[in-house]
Amino acid sequence: xxxxxxxxxxxxxxxxxxxxxxxxxxxxxxxxxxxxxxxxxxxxxxxxxxxxxxxxxxxxxxxxxxxxxxxxxxxxxxxxxxxxxxxxxxxxxxxxxxxxxxxxxxxxxxxxxxxxxxxxxxxxxxxxxxxxxxxxxxxxxxxxxxxxxxxxxxxxxxxxxxxxxxxxxxxxxxxxxxxxxxxxxxxxxxxxxxxxxxxxxxxxxxxxxxxxxxxxxxxxxxxxxxxxxxxxxxxxxxxxxxxxxxxxxxxxxxxxxxxxxxxxxxxxxxxxxxxxxxxxxxxxxxxxxxxxxxxxxxxxxxxxxxxxxxxxxxxxxxxxxxxxxxxxxxxxxxxxxxxxxxxxxxxxxxxxxxxxxxxxxxxxxxxxxxxxxxxxxxxxxxxxxxxxxxxxxxxxxxxxxxxxxxxxxxxxxxxxxxxxxxxxxxxxxxxxxxxxxxxxxxxxxxxxxxxxxxxxxxxxxxxxxxxxxxxxxxxxxxxxxxxxxxxxxxxxxxxxxxxxxxxxxxxxxxxxxxxxxxxxxxxxxxxxxxxxxxxxxxxxxxxxxxxxxxxxxxxxxxxxxxxxxxxxxxxxxxxxxxxxxxxxxxxxxxxxxxxxxxxxxxxxxxxxxxxxxxxxxxxxxxxxxxxxxxxxxxxxxxxxxxxxxxxxxxxxxxxxxxxxxxxxxxxxx
Numbered sequence: 001x002x003x004x005x006x007x008x009x010x011x012x013x014x015x016x017x018x019x020x021x022x023x024x025x026x027x028x029x030x031x032x033x034x035x036x037x038x039x040x041x042x043x044x045x046x047x048x049x050x051x052x053x054x055x056x057x058x059x060x061x062x063x064x065x066x067x068x069x070x071x072x073x074x075x076x077x078x079x080x081x082x083x084x085x086x087x088x089x090x091x092x093x094x095x096x097x098x099x100x101x102x103x104x105x106x107x108x109x110x111x112x113x114x115x116x117x118x119x120x121x122x123x124x125x126x127x128x129x130x131x132x133x134x135x136x137x138x139x140x141x142x143x144x145x146x147x148x149x150x151x152x153x154x155x156x157x158x159x160x161x162x163x164x165x166x167x168x169x170x171x172x173x174x175x176x177x178x179x180x181x182x183x184x185x186x187x188x189x190x191x192x193x194x195x196x197x198x199x200x201x202x203x204x205x206x207x208x209x210x211x212x213x214x215x216x217x218x219x220x221x222x223x224x225x226x227x228x229x230x231x232x233x234x235x236x237x238x239x240x241x242x243x244x245x246x247x248x249x250x251x252x253x254x255x256x257x258x259x260x261x262x263x264x265x266x267x268x269x270x271x272x273x274x275x276x277x278x279x280x281x282x283x284x285x286x287x288x289x290x291x292x293x294x295x296x297x298x299x300x301x302x303x304x305x306x307x308x309x310x311x312x313x314x315x316x317x318x319x320x321x322x323x324x325x326x327x328x329x330x331x332x333x334x335x336x337x338x339x340x341x342x343x344x345x346x347x348x349x350x351x352x353x354x355x356x357x358x359x360x361x362x363x364x365x366x367x368x369x370x371x372x373x374x375x376x377x378x379x380x381x382x383x384x385x386x387x388x389x390x391x392x393x394x395x396x397x398x399x400x401x402x403x404x405x406x407x408x409x410x411x412x413x414x415x416x417x418x419x420x421x422x423x424x425x426x427x428x429x430x431x432x433x434x435x436x437x438x439x440x441x442x443x444x445x446x447x448x449x450x451x452x453x454x455x456x457x458x459x460x461x462x463x464x465x466x467x468x469x470x471x472x473x474x475x476x477x478x479x480x481x482x483x484x485x486x487x488x489x490x491x492x493x494x495x496x497x498x499x500x501x502x503x504x505x506x507x508x509x510x511x512x513x514x515x516x517x518x519x520x521x522x523x524x525x526x527x528x529x530x531x532x533x534x535x536x537x538x539x540x541x542x543x544x545x546x547x548x549x550x551x552x553x554x555x556x557x558x559x560x561x562x563x564x565x566x567x568x569x570x571x572x573x574x575x576x577x578x579x580x581x582x583x584x585x586x587x588x589x590x591x592x593x594x595x596x597x598x599x600x601x602x603x604x605x606x607x608x609x610x611x612x613x614x615x616x617x618x619x620x621x622x623x624x625x626x627x628x629x630x631x632x633x634x635x636x637x638x639x640x641x642x643x644x645x646x647x648x649x650x651x652x653x654x655x656x657x658x659x660x661x662x663x664x665x666x667x668x669x
Contacts (some may be wrong), residue, residue: 039063040140040189044075048152049184051144056172057163058141059185060095067192068130070265072109074142075154075187077120085113086150088142090125091172095137102139102162102176107131110240114151126240128261140188143172159185199236199264205229207258207272216341218276218314222248225272229260236263252276252313278342280312286336286350297354297393297421301326304350306336314341328392330354356421358391364415364429376433376470376498380405383429385415393420407469409433435469435498443492443506454510454549454577458482461506465494473497484548486510512577514547520571520583530655532589532628536561539585541571549576563627565589591656593626599650599662611668615640618664620650628655644668
């Protein structure tokens with residue numbers, strides 16, 4: 001309530017800042033009890049100061065008795081300029097600062113808002129609960145907030161005014177701090193009561209909110225809480241009630257408490273709770289699964305899962321379920337929506353989804369080089385592949401040429417084509433036969449040569465041909481070497497089905513089928529006139545080889561040592577090929593044994609005295625045991641000479657010239 005008093009206007013020299021909190025509205029006061037008093041400046045000053053925001057200012061007064069301060073009153077008016085309001089509160093500080101300056105904060109009133117168009121009058125700032133102060137010096141001060149200079153405070157340019165900056169939204173500082181002074185006395189006074197109150201019943205307060213919460217119990221905008229205060233009939237009346245409060249902070253289960261105070265200082269509180277505010281949109285997310293490959297493509301259906309998180313506090317209410325993209329194509333997308341319980345919403349889109357589920361196409365060309373008539377190759381075989389992609393992602397990798405270099409039958413070359421989505425296809429060219437290894441061939445001469453490396457018959461060379469791969473296609477027939485000669489050879493060639501060929505040669509074949517030539521010499525010594533020898537007989541042989549292999553052995557001299565008639569000496573000549581020839585010399589008669597001779601008794605035989613007086617004859621017998629036969633013999637030998645101890649000797653000689661003799665002695669004639 002304003003009590004209107006006209007006064008000149010004066011602007012204060014202060015600048016301030018403001019934040020709106022709770023507005024306390026002055027209400028009609030009940031009749032002032034007889035025990036109510038004031039201290040401060042009650043009479044309006046003749047000038048006005050219009051404070052800026054975030055300033056506090058006041059004057060020091062003396063309280064002469066103990067009192068319970070229930071309110072502070074200021075004489076104010078609107079500035080009359082740009083429409084608007086400005087908020088204020090009042091305080092009481094102890095004069096315990098340096099030199100009696102304001103120090104400790106003792107009481108803070110409710111706030112009050114003054115319109116820029118308000119007429120001059122008193123503005124009450126209730127203090128609840130009332131603060132009891134002993135007699136002493138105190139500072140009564142006012143703090144300005146809101147928009148600068150919308151309202152003005154009455155005062156006079158006399159006395160001492162302390163002022164300082166103080167941020168309104170933080171409440172007044174607990175201590176005044178450093179002060180500034182000028183010459184102003186403001187129309188501010190405190191009302192205090194020295195008598196016991198006659199109203200002991202607290203008033204009734206109820207609160208309400210607007211707008212109401214949604215069905216989930218949440219708001220997505222600021223919520224304003226208002227309070228209604230009633231004092232019982234016959235009571236002291238409502239002194240102050242908390243004004244509308246706007247809750248703008250996000251959070252669950254917030255509350256606002258309002259206070260109602262009657263003129264007797266009784267107060268009551270009411271709390272509007274369960275205020276849940278979420279003004280922040282939830283955060284929606286879209287996640288495709290499976291994720292694209294390194295090329296940005298998928299080759300299966302893509303499921304987009306939508307997630308929702310709510311940082312505002314109300315929690316997620318609804319979120320779009322899964323979306324499945326199954327059509328092939330590039331740059332597809334899926335969008336989902338998320339709502340929280342406060343009604344805020346957000347959406348998310350998974351874009352750039354590329355799907356190609358179709359395998360690429362690949363074909364295999366003709367192997368190069370082509371196989372021969374037997375279906376074989378004897379070199380590496382290359383197969384060229386052609387790749388295209390009908391699914392749309394495009395070819396990423398393809399086997400252009402596959403080369404088969406391994407030997408083997410029934411091989412294959414496989415080419416693979418992969419598109420950017422990871423789909424693959426393959427093509428195979430079968431029936432590739434490769435044999436790069438020559439066949440194995442060996443040559444074997446038969447019969448084998450003798451120890452001297454020669455044959456004396458025709459030599460047949462046979463060939464053995466094997467192939468571990470494609471198999472033998474053609475093999476050589478046997479070769480027969482019949483010509484005489486040294487270091488002859490025969491070669492055979494073997495070819496496999498892949499066209500590989502190999503040859504084998506049997507070399508160093510030496511053939512001599514001609515016997516060597518042998519000639520005998522004359523027996524030595526030559527036989528005697530009877531054609532006999534009485535010693536060993538040697539025959540010398542001459543040997544030569546006309547077949548080419550050369551003489552390996554020959555009977556140079558053959559000696560006949562046995563006795564007999566018509567014996568022969570044979571010489572043999574052998575060449576290196578094993579051919580041999582012989583020659584004989586016959587008619588060799590050998591008798592090396594002396595003939596046998598025997599002497600008969602002398603005839604006539606001697607007389608008794610061992611004497612003969614006539615010629616004495618001795619008959620000899622001769623035989624040949626050596627085989628040649630007797631050629632001459634003394635048949636009878638006659639001793640006719642006189643003499644004593646004479647002898648008669650007979651001789652026997654065979655045809656070989658061997659001779660023997662026998663004597664009969666003791667012949668006395």
